[in-house]
Amino acid sequence: MIHTISALVKNRPGVLAEMAGRFGSSQVNIRSISCGETENPEVSRMVISVEADDDAVTAITSDMESLDVVIQVDDLGRKEFxxxxxxxxxxxxxxxxxxxxxxxxxxxxxxxxxxxxxxxxxxxxxxxxxxxxxxxxxxxxxxxxxxxxxxxxxxxxxx
Incomplete structure (x- = not known):
């Protein structure tokens, strides 16, 4: 199943690589990833599209939420977007x-x-x-x- 994950992260060097690494270590392939500043230049929105089962995505999003650079994580597949x-x-x-x-x-x-x-x-x-x-x-x-x-x-x- 395709999941679209939206994460608000602190705009710091290495955050994109760290977030992408979480998916690789879980053996989940990223289909697309985009990242850019939000209305607040200190915060970036990362949108990650992955093909994975619900359990894998739940585990990864929980892992992401524990990082100090992450402000908020949403699995948009469970919401209207x-x-x-x-x-x-x-x-x-x-x-x-x-x-x-x-x-x-x-x-x-x-x-x-x-x-x-x-x-x-x-x-x-x-x-x-x-x-x-x-x-x-x-x-x-x-x-x-x-x-x-x-x-x-x-x-x-x-x-």
Whole structure:
């Protein structure tokens, strides 16, 4: 099962490595991890997406909560949340495919951020299903390079 874990941590050197190490020592693979400052520059939010059973995630989140650099940990899979991911894709382009690609960009609301003689670079943000769908649609045209940010997420509502 995919779990999305959100952790507020003190913004200090080595915290990201220490947190990631907790998953490795528990033999849990991190599918994506993103970390950045919050509204308070002394605090960062780390969003970690893992594929693991409930018991493993409970053990890891309990372990994380015991660390002095951790302020709060939430397993968002047990709550309502909104998530997004950013993807940058450099695609092969020629005269015959430009119109088709532009139609796909319009449907997915992707934005052109760069062009070369033979390539076009686009950005898209959305939930994982939208990003996966976009990649599946443009893959036949030729993906030269691709970068995904990993999932970021927040709880819904007033919590």
């Amino acid at each position: 909104v998530d997004r991911e950013l993807v940058l894709a450099k695609l092969t382009m020629d005269r015959e495919t430009t119109t088709q690609l532009m139609q796909i960009f319009e449907v997915f609301r992707a934005h052109v951020v760069g062009m070369g003689q033979e390539t076009i670079t686009v950005e898209l943000s959305g939930d994982q299903e939208r990003v996966d769908g976009f990649i599946q649609m443009v893959a036949p045209f030729g993906i030269r390079s691709l970068c995904r940010s990993g999932r970021i997420a927040l709880k819904r509502g007033d919590d």
